[in-house]
Amino acid sequence: MQALTKYRHVFLVGLQSNLVYRWNFLIRGFFSLARLAVVFILWGAAYAGVAQIGGYSIGQTFTYFTALIALQFMIGAFNEDYQIGEEIRNGLINQFLLKPINYYLYRFTVFLAARVVSGALVFVPLVVIFPLLRSHLTLPGELWRPLLLVPALLLAALLQFTLAFCFGLLAFWFLEIQGFVILSFAAETLLSGQIFPLDLLPPSLFHFAQLLPFYYMMYFPAAILTGRIDLPAALHGFVAQAGWVLLFAIAARFIWLSGLRKHTAVGG
Amino acid sequence: MVRTMMFRFDFFLWSAVELAWMSVNVLLVEVIYRHTDSLAGWNKYEMLLLVGTSMLIQRLLMGFFWSNLFEMGRNVRTGAFDFYLAQPGNPLFMVSTRKLDPDGLANSVVAAAVVYYAAHRLGLHPGVSGVLLYMALLACGLVIHYSLFLLTTSLTFWIIKTEGIEGSYFTVVDFSRLPREAFHGFANVLMVYLLPAVIVSNVPAITLIRGFRPVYALWLGAASVAWLSLAVFVFNRGLKRYASASS
Numbered sequence: 001m002q003a004l005t006k007y008r009h010v011f012l013v014g015l016q017s018n019l020v021y022r023w024n025f026l027i028r029g030f031f032s033l034a035r036l037a038v039v040f041i042l043w044g045a046a047y048a049g050v051a052q053i054g055g056y057s058i059g060q061t062f063t064y065f066t067a068l069i070a071l072q073f074m075i076g077a078f079n080e081d082y083q084i085g086e087e088i089r090n091g092l093i094n095q096f097l098l099k100p101i102n103y104y105l106y107r108f109t110v111f112l113a114a115r116v117v118s119g120a121l122v123f124v125p126l127v128v129i130f131p132l133l134r135s136h137l138t139l140p141g142e143l144w145r146p147l148l149l150v151p152a153l154l155l156a157a158l159l160q161f162t163l164a165f166c167f168g169l170l171a172f173w174f175l176e177i178q179g180f181v182i183l184s185f186a187a188e189t190l191l192s193g194q195i196f197p198l199d200l201l202p203p204s205l206f207h208f209a210q211l212l213p214f215y216y217m218m219y220f221p222a223a224i225l226t227g228r229i230d231l232p233a234a235l236h237g238f239v240a241q242a243g244w245v246l247l248f249a250i251a252a253r254f255i256w257l258s259g260l261r262k263h264t265a266v267g268g
Numbered sequence: 269m270v271r272t273m274m275f276r277f278d279f280f281l282w283s284a285v286e287l288a289w290m291s292v293n294v295l296l297v298e299v300i301y302r303h304t305d306s307l308a309g310w311n312k313y314e315m316l317l318l319v320g321t322s323m324l325i326q327r328l329l330m331g332f333f334w335s336n337l338f339e340m341g342r343n344v345r346t347g348a349f350d351f352y353l354a355q356p357g358n359p360l361f362m363v364s365t366r367k368l369d370p371d372g373l374a375n376s377v378v379a380a381a382v383v384y385y386a387a388h389r390l391g392l393h394p395g396v397s398g399v400l401l402y403m404a405l406l407a408c409g410l411v412i413h414y415s416l417f418l419l420t421t422s423l424t425f426w427i428i429k430t431e432g433i434e435g436s437y438f439t440v441v442d443f444s445r446l447p448r449e450a451f452h453g454f455a456n457v458l459m460v461y462l463l464p465a466v467i468v469s470n471v472p473a474i475t476l477i478r479g480f481r482p483v484y485a486l487w488l489g490a491a492s493v494a495w496l497s498l499a500v501f502v503f504n505r506g507l508k509r510y511a512s513a514s515s
Binding site for chain 1: 278281282284285288289292295296299300302303304306307308435436439442443445446447449450451455
């Protein structure tokens with residue numbers, strides 16, 4: 001109970017400090033609209049003359065990319081890795097080591113608060129262009145989709161955050177972690193389906209992508225929401241997604257502990 | 269150059285990063301053309317040539333000017349910009365050409381290879397004059413990119429906090445990977461005619477693919493002069509403002 005109160009305060013402080021960046025998130029949101037325009041023009045041209053691509057109509061593809069933008073702001077790790085790396089580099093991390101607080105949980109709570117802010121703000125640009133978008137969007141009607149979306153989003157957020165956390169911890173060993181971060185970001189962007197829906201890949205590559213954790217970081221919830229995955233496959237996906245969360249958590253723990261050893265070795 | 273080679277590991281890492289992004293773009297073309305034969309009248313290798321051209325211009329900008337202009341934005345904010353003003357010589361020239369970025373240059377080679385591969389698959393034999401023409405148009409494209417980026421960073425003179433303003437440059441550049449014929453209505457007016465986002469890559473690519481068209485070349489040439497003039501004008505206005513603000 002006491003622990004909950006502790007993290008509730010962290011959450012509220014995180015909320016406040018992220019509200020400071022409301023303009024940044026808003027501007028980012030509007031830039032995303034420009035990227036959405038690129039997507040619409042590109043796929044609009046691709047659909048000229050073909051009714052379906054990979055079994056999906058143009059409306060379904062547009063819906064997929066629009067959903068991606070909303071989901072990015074709701075569960076994406078933006079610069080958590082950088083923040084964590086900075087705290088390690090400039091020694092701010094030490095104050096957490098002295099306090100009865102779990103750094104991972106503390107960071108995750110701040111991350112959640114940040115996503116509540118950015119997730120709410122992304123709807124501003126989306127609402128602004130909704131009159132233009134409306135005729136292009138087609139969401140499937142099944143009730144299980146929104147219901148399963150919630151846990152899928154939570155687990156995806158956990159995955160995204162934990163990966164960012166691990167990358168941030170690399171700062172225990174390396175002075176500069178931005179290179180790693182952006183390299184993994186490129187892989188993640190591609191393999192989580194943010195460049196194109198993954199089911200458009202050749203089947204063998206698509207199956208390969210499903211074996212990787214990135215698939216569950218964005219594509220999986222997006223596919224549940226926009227109807228690119230059926231119920232049995234979704235349930236099956238949950239098992240894999242939960243497995244990855246567990247694996248990532250163990251890795252984060254391991255990296256944290258060995259990083260800490262290294263840290264004290266330098267400091268002491 | 270020597271400065272950067274001291275961080276050799278960094279160099280390889282960032283090259284890998286760039287390579288990864290380039291592969292992402294190439295893969296997108298690959299995937300789309302699995303499902304369709306033509307995109308706004310462009311076939312797969314024509315599209316690849318367009319994407320390659322667009323990347324090439326961007327990498328050249330990265331190699332020659334990016335970090336310099338990026339630092340300028342930061343220096344204006346911190347006041348370290350005084351250093352450049354104190355030097356003899358044109359401040360814009362001093363700011364823009366301070367150092368080269370080997371990663372960007374190395375990646376230009378990769379982007380050029382993409383263009384070469386696409387041209388090879390298309391069976392293009394442009395000849396010396398064709399290649400020179402393509403390079404001249406690329407140079408125009410580079411001038412336009414430079415101007416756009418200079419414009420966004422020059423805003424620092426007015427709005428001190430411009431972190432993220434580079435995003436607007438990237439946003440415009442995003443459109444340059446699309447074929448001109450895909451644009452309709454408002455997007456056509458804005459991105460093709462008002463902003464030079466699309467012609468920057470489309471004109472060199474189409475010239476290489478379908479041969480020299482004076483109208484296009486003139487259009488791009490005129491656009492590069494106009495945008496450079498505008499950017500220099502804004503930069504100089506900003507410079508005046510900076511001088512008066514700091515004294």
